Amino acid sequence: MKQPKLVIFDCDGVLVDSEPPTLALLRDDLELYGLTLTMAQVDEDYMGVAMVDIAKKARANGADLPDDWVAAIYTKMFERLKQGVPLIAGIERTLDALDAAGIPYAVGSNGPMAKMDITLGAHPALFDRLKGRIFSAHDCKAGKPDPELFLKAAAFMGIEPKDCAVIDDSVAGATAGLRAGMRTLGFDPNGDGTHLTAIGAEHLAHMDDLPSMLKL
Structure with a gap:
C-alpha cells in the first residue's frame, strides 16, 4: 500500500x-445505577463509544440513569484524569x-x-x-x-x-x-x-x- x-x-x-481508569470509573458508576458489568464487558461493549450513546445503551440494559448522568460522569472523569495519564x-x-x-x-x-x-x-x-x-x-x-x-x-x-x-x-x-x-x-x-x-x-x-x- x-x-x-x-x-x-x-x-x-x-x-x-486513558482507557483503563475511565473504563473502571464507568463500570463502578453504572453499578451505582443497577447495571453490574465485568471489566471485560465494559471493554467490549462501551470502549470508544460516545458517552451519550453509552447512556442510551446502559439504560436499554437496565441502568436507571438520571437525566443529567452524562454531565455528571464527565465531571467525575475529568477529576480522575487530572491525576495524570x-x-x-x-x-x-x-x-x-x-x-x-x-x-x-x-x-x-x-x-x-x-x-x-x-x-x-x-x-x-x-x-x-x-x-x-x-x-x-x-x-x-x-x-x-x-x-x-x-x-x-x-x-x-x-x-x-x-x-x-x-x-x-x-x-x-x-x-x-x-x-x-x-x-x-x-x-x-x-x-x-x-x-x-x-x-x-x-x-x-x-x-x-x-x-x-x-x-x-
Whole structure:
C-alpha cells in the first residue's frame, strides 16, 4: 500500500493511555445505577463509544440513569484524569517519523475537547504538535461509528478520504474509519486484535510498528 497523505489518530488508548481508569470509573458508576458489568464487558461493549450513546445503551440494559448522568460522569472523569495519564509507548517516535516524511496528522475523538485539554494538555510537547488539528465528535451530528468525525478532519486538512489512514483502538472507531473509506489500523497492544480485524481493520500491535506499516 502507498503512503497516506494524512493520518488521523484516536485520542484515548491511542495517544494517551486513558482507557483503563475511565473504563473502571464507568463500570463502578453504572453499578451505582443497577447495571453490574465485568471489566471485560465494559471493554467490549462501551470502549470508544460516545458517552451519550453509552447512556442510551446502559439504560436499554437496565441502568436507571438520571437525566443529567452524562454531565455528571464527565465531571467525575475529568477529576480522575487530572491525576495524570501516561502517553502510549512509541507515539512520540511515530509522530517524529510522520514529520520526517512530511505527512500531516490529526486527532479524531468521541470525547469532548475539555477532556482532551486535560489528557493531552498534561503532555505539553505533544499537545503543541496537535493544536489546530484536534476534532471532537461533540462538534458533529453523531459520534463513531458514524464516519462524520473522520470525514470532517480530512476535509479540514484538505485530504481525500481514500488518502487517509485512521488509527483507532475500538470497534466503534475502526468501523467509523472503514465507513469513511479510509485505511484503518486497529491498535491493540495487549491482544491479537481479532475484534478489530474481524470488521476489516489491520492489526497494529505496537505504535513503533506504524511507520513501517505506512511505508515511511
